[in-house]
Amino acid sequence: MQKKLQLTVVCGHYGCGKTNLALNLALEAAQEGGQVTVVDMDIVNPYFRSSEYGELLESRGIRLIAPVFAGTTLDTPTLPPEIYSIFEGGGQVFLDVGGDDAGITALGGLHEQMEAAGYEMLYVINRYRVLSQKPEEAAALLREIESASRLKATGLVNNSHLGVETKLSTVLDSMPYAEETHRLTGLPLLYSTVPDFALEKEAQLPAGCRKISRLVRFLWE
Template identity: 55%
Template sequence: MTSAPVLVVCGHYGVGKTNLALNLALDAAARGLEVTIVDLDVVNPFFRSSDYAGLLDEAGVRVIAPVFAGTNLDGPSLSGTILPAIEQARAQEGRLLVIDAGGDDVGATALGRFAKTVAAGPYEMLYVVNRSRNLTQDPAEAVEVLREIEAKSRLVATAVANNTHLQGDTDEDVVARGIPFAEEVARLVGLPLAFTTVPTGRAGQVADRKNTHLAPNGGSQALYPVQVYVRTPWQ
């Protein structure tokens, strides 16, 4: 999915960044990579990658989280192991560091503290979009959010990831409607569309309808089947 040793996942609140980051980390570990995931969401106490530490640990994925992650105490405390983890990911082939950034420009502020180290070597930054998410249903709005994230994080996105979904109501129609939207966002920002996510049970139907393919490195129309790990408290 990525050739860079450092992968940042960013986007608007509620687009599904954390679930995507979990899939990327777990899939990379399944391919034999030594994976670390950094939970940098110090704003939202819910829907954090560190909430799934048991799942990640079982798959051999190391988790680095803010001091107060998993509690109702939120603050700017960040683990002192993040900078070394970035450097270690680049020190040897076969390693991947996935950074699950907080939403919008507010969440990206924490990422900015590590921008110099991230930018010092190869990295990729996926900007996750979801046509179904409020406030970013227009491509121009999604572009505005990205520019705010880049300004606060002091990093630039390298690709767009289409994660259009409606949670349990996601079907091939929902996914298909999100593709032109994501393509337009990518065109406006001058970046490639890395892939479109699709629930694993719907991958075949979407591929048949849109003449797309399932290979994760297959270009702008590639589909990336994802498992749904992150669920709302009422699910």
């Protein structure tokens, strides 16, 4: 019997950590078995997108649908026709949506199919990124994303981090920001992420937090 289709959109502002979260969610889903697909909808930005991690995904049995020309020197990628195949099968599908107008608008082109199939749309926030450091800014960005995508976010993920400088206190200090963003948007705060390296050995994961791995690296690392 074919497993029911589960669509999860991961969206948010530039640098919030969407791609790293999408990769973590896909890898966790793959560990549980079943068919898992990652759709890279970051069709303009050549940095920090799921397509750069194709080998990792393939090694875990995860299908990757990438923009046409992704991984090349061409800068005019388009959505591949095979993206529509995600609505024909089952399993879990994670859509990593770019933080620019092109990525969000491309998602809007799929809104009818998304609504018909049912979806979860995670709005990822990062207190430490410019233009989203205040709850009011994060709420305003959400309205822009929902308008362009013609879809509604269903949950909030606090992914506030400072890259390799992230400590547990970095996440804990962002909690009031996440709670106020939750109040302003009306979205349920699903969890706050904590990088595994920020946890000391045998340390308890704080309530409302989820541990993730840092998979996305800067070009110079």
